[in-house]
Amino acid sequence: MTPSDHPVVSRDRWIAERKALLAREKELTRLRDQIAGERRTLPWVRVEKRYVFDTPQGPRTLSDLFDGRSQLIVQHFMLGPGWEQGCVGCSYMADHTDGMTVHLAQRDIAWVAISRAPLVEIERFKRRMGWQFAWASSNGSTFNHDFGVSFTPEDMAGGEVYYNYAMQRFPHDEAPGISVFYRDEAGDVFHTYSTYGRGVEVMMGTYDMVDLTPRGRDEGGGAMGWVRHHDRYEPAPSREPAAGSCCRSHD
Template sequence: MDRSDYPPVASREAWRQARLALLTKEKAFTAARDRLNAERRSLPMVAVQEDYRFQGPQGEVRLLDLFDGRHQLLIYHYMFHRDRGEGCPGCSYVVDNMGNQAHLHARGTTLVMVSRAPLAELEVFKRRMGWTIPWYSSFDSRFNYDFHVTLDESVLPVEYNYRDKAELQRLGLDYHLEGEQPGLSVFVRDGEQVFHSYSTYGRGLDLLDGTSNYLDLTPFGRLEGWDGMPDLNGEGKFWVKLHDQYGQAPVAAHDCCVAQSTS
């Protein structure tokens, strides 16, 4: 790392004064975050009327079945690249950060992944990655289209992160105009009735990236070359790899699951 990437050196007292000033801002941010979380919890719900079907290890299942008897359901919309036979490095980075599910289960919440690819292809990659999180196929369903994580203008008008095609193009986000996209959707059930309460995309997925949150505490940050951070590979793009590819020959920077500030 170049010396210019390091913060300035100060005395312990000067550091303490700077740290206390930052702490005041951190406390204000925490209070604002708590208020935002409360607003998120109070969003109205939409009843899910469509009979979405998925393929899982035990065969065909309904959206209701994905709850596994619990009252809340988190679905991570995972981008799977069938042409490469593997998942998006950015989405894989998110999944690698998903912890022990017992803590969610104890609070009546289930977390699963859903991808628009045949289940057999997903399971091969799941074994390669060593993941245990439940993963379902929506390959024969409209589910991905309706939740704007598979974009095909011939099926539905383009919309990603609540932006239409014209706005995405104006912002230079052409990689969000077609194909598979990342996201997270939240559902709750009342008996047999399922409701959709929340979906987030783009930078909204930062909350799921434990590794990135750890890196945000460090002087070099995420090493992605934006917002004043050093750039690890000189590309100014999301550089993460599949976890079994570190130490191998460099791979090209990719736009899938882009985590830059413009998203």
Template sequence: MTHPVVSREEWLAARRLLLEQEKEATRLLDEVRARRRALPMVAVEKDYRFTGPDGPAGLADLFEGRRQLIVYHFMFAPDWEEGCTSCSLLVDNIGHLAHLHGADTTLALVSRAPAEKIAAFRARMGWQVPWYSSHGDDFNYDFHASNDEQVAPVEYNYYDKAALERRGLHFFTKGEGHAASVFVRDGDGPDARVLHSYSCYGRGPELLVGTFNYLDLTPSGRQRHISEFPHHDRYGAASGGTCH
């Protein structure tokens, strides 16, 4: 233990100072959330095709009849035998979907791995969240969660390839990346439009990892980088994880 041990009065003074910083951060976050909600939207024109537990599906089908759709781009490339450990940590933290559904919002996972691999890994992890394969489709490339300059111009976290390389982020110029995208259904029936409202990358989806929020309350903090958390069925058998 490296933390100083002080009197209750000294601790209270330090805690009150931190409280002011926490309130300032909360107010700033409220402003960011308001600006996120107010972002303009872009109509999705392409007919994306997925394979889910019930067979072929289009992007509109992923809404399951609700108005809003949150897609987590789960890192699972076609040649991988299991999904990314960091993404798995995030999915482990998804709560009961009834609360999202009650807010007219659907959450779904999308990966480039074939549907058969997804189904096997989903069963292994014991997850119930809907998970679709975009294998052979441009969806992940168009929303910049996957990068291959043979398929589409490289872009990640709103930086092109040159900007990523200037920042030393070469590992984001090829392959899979952490990402989440939000869509809104405008209208009803077959003529309803799908609109894209928001996407975030890198550490952006980190706000969905409840484990981190708990650990951030403790003196020891997160203790590991997100990539060092193993699949939940491998604790005791591995010291960390990988996203390949």
């Protein structure tokens, strides 16, 4: 259905249909609350490996990235060594971050982006985009591979990689994701959760707003096809969908 052929009804009819949809929206809200509770009851995995990251403050371990807090959210940002710029979709995710971090801190949550690119390349792209959030380089460590967002040539040789908890085709050797960690009072770190594919939309608050509008995402020509780096949008964006993001959403 397109806006040009959309039904137009009386206010009373609209209210009746809106209330029916509201009942479904409340079902979704309750289901989200239920799933959030189930997520919190997942078992944890102790992180035994000592990961060291390159940061503007010098080398830091995974435990250091908590910055004194007990919870840590990591955005696995697709920026590989030698890349000219970060993934469009991951950048779209990151555009929502700076406004969140002050609020996350009030819930005892630290936040950091981690990429495999060397720190100098990360810092160059970060300056271009005007971001302030923490961003570390995992270059030289196995962190990205261990958490399922980077793939070796051997991984990709068979045509499929293990991503989002299943073997599937993926067009790049870097992939998007979000991982969550907990640090206890003894300093032990635990992996509590990771989400990939369309799960990363949890960071894409703009999509929630877009989904409220009559045209919605309008992505028939390719998932995230309209998204650009925020400094690369045309003044009057075309309505025609483009080819799609480098990390276009997968189910």
